[in-house]
Amino acid sequence: MRKRKYTIPTYFAFAWLGLAVFLAIFGSFLPVDGYQVIHGDFIDSPPLTPGHWFGVDSNGYDIFSGIINGARLSVFIAIVSVGLGGAIGALLGITAAYYRGRYDSFINSTFNVVLSVPNLVLALALVAVLATNVDINEAVPTWRRLVTLIISLTVVIIPILGRIARAATLAWSGREFVVAARSMGMRDRDIIKRHIVPNVLPALIAVGFLAVGVVIIAEASLSLLGVGIPDGASWGGMLARGRNDLEYNPHALYIPIIALAFTVISTNHVGDVLRGGLDRREGRL
Amino acid sequence: MTTMMSISDMYVRFETPFGLLEAVRGVNLEIPAGASVGIVGESGSGKTVMSRAAMGLLSGSNVRREGKVVFNGRELTAMSKEEVRNQFGTGMAMIFQDPMTALNPVRRVGTQISESLRVRLGMDKKQAMQRSAELLSLVRIPDPEAMLRKFPYQLSGGMRQRVMIAIAISCNPELLFADEPTTALDVTVQAQILQLLSDLRRDLKMSMVLVTHDLGVVANHTDFVAVMYAGEIVEQASTTELFANMKMPYTRALLESIPNIEMKSGARLKVIEGRLPNPVDRPKGCGFVTRCTYAQQKCHDEHPPLVDAGNGHLYRCWYPLGHTIARKQ
Numbered sequence: 001m002r003k004r005k006y007t008i009p010t011y012f013a014f015a016w017l018g019l020a021v022f023l024a025i026f027g028s029f030l031p032v033d034g035y036q037v038i039h040g041d042f043i044d045s046p047p048l049t050p051g052h053w054f055g056v057d058s059n060g061y062d063i064f065s066g067i068i069n070g071a072r073l074s075v076f077i078a079i080v081s082v083g084l085g086g087a088i089g090a091l092l093g094i095t096a097a098y099y100r101g102r103y104d105s106f107i108n109s110t111f112n113v114v115l116s117v118p119n120l121v122l123a124l125a126l127v128a129v130l131a132t133n134v135d136i137n138e139a140v141p142t143w144r145r146l147v148t149l150i151i152s153l154t155v156v157i158i159p160i161l162g163r164i165a166r167a168a169t170l171a172w173s174g175r176e177f178v179v180a181a182r183s184m185g186m187r188d189r190d191i192i193k194r195h196i197v198p199n200v201l202p203a204l205i206a207v208g209f210l211a212v213g214v215v216i217i218a219e220a221s222l223s224l225l226g227v228g229i230p231d232g233a234s235w236g237g238m239l240a241r242g243r244n245d246l247e248y249n250p251h252a253l254y255i256p257i258i259a260l261a262f263t264v265i266s267t268n269h270v271g272d273v274l275r276g277g278l279d280r281r282e283g284r285l
Numbered sequence: 286m287t288t289m290m291s292i293s294d295m296y297v298r299f300e301t302p303f304g305l306l307e308a309v310r311g312v313n314l315e316i317p318a319g320a321s322v323g324i325v326g327e328s329g330s331g332k333t334v335m336s337r338a339a340m341g342l343l344s345g346s347n348v349r350r351e352g353k354v355v356f357n358g359r360e361l362t363a364m365s366k367e368e369v370r371n372q373f374g375t376g377m378a379m380i381f382q383d384p385m386t387a388l389n390p391v392r393r394v395g396t397q398i399s400e401s402l403r404v405r406l407g408m409d410k411k412q413a414m415q416r417s418a419e420l421l422s423l424v425r426i427p428d429p430e431a432m433l434r435k436f437p438y439q440l441s442g443g444m445r446q447r448v449m450i451a452i453a454i455s456c457n458p459e460l461l462f463a464d465e466p467t468t469a470l471d472v473t474v475q476a477q478i479l480q481l482l483s484d485l486r487r488d489l490k491m492s493m494v495l496v497t498h499d500l501g502v503v504a505n506h507t508d509f510v511a512v513m514y515a516g517e518i519v520e521q522a523s524t525t526e527l528f529a530n531m532k533m534p535y536t537r538a539l540l541e542s543i544p545n546i547e548m549k550s551g552a553r554l555k556v557i558e559g560r561l562p563n564p565v566d567r568p569k570g571c572g573f574v575t576r577c578t579y580a581q582q583k584c585h586d587e588h589p590p591l592v593d594a595g596n597g598h599l600y601r602c603w604y605p606l607g608h609t610i611a612r613k614q
Binding site for chain 1: 345346370371372373375378379387388389391400401404405449453458
């Protein structure tokens with residue numbers, strides 16, 4: 001088999017995503033201060049200050065620590081929502097395309113309706129409904145905010161990946177090997193598991209990377225609007241906290257923005273590369 | 286001789302945006318136990334649809350199937366889906382035309398052969414792999430152990446078709462449908478595969494339905510032949526009787542369009558001019574009328590019935606070959 005050649009941006013994208021995942025998993029074990037330690041003497045220090053290489057924001061929080069801690073939340077939320085949304089979407093999409101009929105029409109039109117609502121509006125509406133208390137004076141606990149956020153983003157992802165799964169299944173389930181498997185007495189369940197899923201999975205993984213980018217942006221936007229995880233813990237939260245100090249402390253904004261941008265560009269790029277690889281393989285068959 | 290499968294009054298219709306497409310129109314066919322029956326016809330004559338409908342493999346909301354199929358004394362068409370599924374693999378199996386598309390490109394040969402053994406015969410993984418290797422040597426694949434680990438794209442067309450055959454015979458079916466098993470292969474491999482099928486049929490005591498467009502294949506590998514045209518059986522007889530005493534101008538034309546090694550080099554191959562009638566809007570007379578050298582006015586006006594020449598030789602023609610009027614004009 002011919003070996004695929006990657007370009008420098010691809011290596012960079014993989015390296016960046018690897019770093020982000022590494023920080024998400026091991027960030028809290030690194031020898032850096034907690035993100036909520038206040039460095040009173042360094043408030044508003046610019047980047048490259050010794051000891052605070054990314055600078056310090058107006059609250060005295062070290063931005064480097066913030067980025068490392070934010071990676072944990074942003075990446076964790078993205079991976080969980082895409083994983084969950086992908087699994088549910090794939091289940092619905094694959095069964096819809098395999099069994100067709102009314103069930104398919106129902107699933108497909110539901111996907112379309114959900115897709116017609118802008119991602120952010122949908123997530124915002126879900127968060128607003130799910131993460132409010134009857135008693136307005138009682139604060140919503142952080143864990144409930146987190147769960148709500150993940151559920152909302154999952155709902156955003158389900159139709160995106162579900163449609164991909166449905167389209168891929170439509171293409172594969174018409175193939176002769178599905179009829180061949182049926183002619184040997186295989187059950188539908190086994191055919192889906194053994195013949196459809198292995199063929200649909202690569203496309204789903206490729207689009208899944210794109211979806212991770214979508215979720216990271218959506219989460220950051222929600223945090224910016226103030227309905228994300230409180231205390232400005234995620235990258236989006238850092239933006240929300242820093243936006244009032246834009247004039248005299250711009251790095252508190254642009255450093256998390258760069259982190260977000262690199263991550264989203266990297267996921268998009270990796271998704272594209274994987275998809276390109278799939279097209280080539282399809283052509284060779 | 287007992288009957289393995291009998292098909293009676295089978296109609297298959299597809300609902301299309303252009304109208305109801307009648308792919309199979311009133312086919313009656315008996316497959317005697319242990320025999321090999323050839324179904325011959327050009328592309329679009331309904332032979333593939335007929336064999337798939339007989340097995341109950343056609344699916345889709347736009348398919349309408351009518352008629353009765355009796356398999357091994359039990360009526361397939363009256364069975365539940367689950368009961369029909371239980372007949373697949375162990376009772377009847379099918380070999381498909383294009384072994385590339387009929388094998389899953391992302392799964393290893395060994396997994397694909399062993400899955401029906403595991404699901405249908407309840408073997409464990411090790412047993413199934415061992416049996417798969419035996420099956421591969423049965424279809425004369427050298428070094429079967431190595432073959433188990435390969436992916437379909439690593440194999441040649443002939444090897445893929447052998448793998449397909451190994452899958453089809455894995456659960457010892459009593460009736461094997463071979464749907465143009467050699468069309469996608471080159472000529473030397475064709476001969477090997479057909480010989481293999483004939484040998485397997487004899488050794489495993491299977492009945493076989495061989496679907497093909499090649500009368501030459503039928504002559505060597507079948508006991509009975511049914512010629513299909515435009516969704517109908519137009520001639521049916523034992524193979525020896527058919528070739529000795531051909532009745533249908535269409536069968537003759539099919540035979541003449543096979544290239545012959547004794548033809549002068551550069552000589553034009555004889556073809557059947559024209560094409561099949563529109564399957565959505567069938568003409569009222571004989572379906573072959575526009576392409577037939579012997580066509581008369583009656584052929585345009587009236588649909589010929591299937592008649593018996595007396596010795597089980599059925600044909601559907603107003604002026605069969607050997608008939609005096611046909612000869613004169």
